[in-house]
Amino acid sequence: MSTPNHSGRPWNASQWSSVDDRVRGGKSISHLAISDPKDHATFHGNLDIKTLGGAGFASQKTVPELFAPGLDLSDYDSLVIDVHASASDDKTYTLILKDTEALPKRPDGREQSTVNWEYDFCLGSSSGGRLVMRLEDFKPTYRGRPRPDAEPLNLHRILAMSIMMRSHFGEQEGDFSLALRSIAAHRHSDKLDKSEDDTASRQGQQSEGIVKKGLDGTASKGGWLSWLGSTLGGQR
Structure with a gap:
């Protein structure tokens, strides 16, 4: 499949920060490596589940100022990520959106949890x-x-996005790698026929939300929006 044709700025590692289970005493670790800012960024690391008894997570989260005072997604109906297969595995990943402010840290310095809005996916x-x-x-x-x-979910005010690798309560562990060319917002064209729209809906619902492959051609029928591509995606 071809890379989306959008006007994106190069990937920038300073726009992301690690949020791993080390904040809870675990040993998992994640990185966002960028060898070619205009091509792709690789989310990689090691997921340890032994330290926390089967649990564990490693993630990269956008820094607070990136979306401040809030990103408006209300005009769009989808997010689309373009995956570079050469440096990606078949583990299950999670894309997370947050629409709530971070709570004050606990006395022990750990962050307090708030509601996440999540979508699981894997390449298979x-x-x-x-x-x-x-x-x-x-x-x-x-x-x-x-x-x-x-x-x-308050689509008028998205405050953060994360890419996460988690154990799913002991189902996966070890080294992981996901290479992303871009992340973009998308609005389906009003001209999409019903069969194509139904296919998209079924794709999003299969296997409890796990996407096994992309919708080849669907994205090209809609308009690529630059708000997220220009912030988080590489330009080709």
Whole structure:
């Protein structure tokens, strides 16, 4: 599949920071490596689940000032990531959106948890390409567990985004690597026919939200939006 044609700024590691389970006494670690800022960024590291008894997570999160005072996604219906297969594995990853301010840190210096809006995905046997994530399919969680009573996601004010590798309660561990060419917002064209739109909906719902491959061609029928591509994606 071809790389999205959007006007994006190069990847910048200073716009991301590590949030790993070390804040809870774990030993997992993550990095965002950028060898070619105009091509792709690689989220990689090691997920340790033994220290915390089967649990564990490693993530990269956007710095607070990147989206301040809040990113408005209300005009868009999907996020699309373009994956570079050469440096990516088949583990399950999670893209997270946050619409709430960070709470004051606890007396021990640890951050307090707030609700996340999450979308799980993996490449499986795919060779990479675009992964389409409908915003309506992001699910609320609190400390890794479903939070069905959460208030609706405030698309008018997104404050942060994270890319996470987690154990899913002991299901995966060890080294991981995910290479991303870009992350962009997308609005489906009004001209999409019903069969294509239904395909997109089914893709987002399969395997409890895990996308096995991208929707080849769907993204090209809509308009690529530059708000996120210009901030978080490489330009080709």
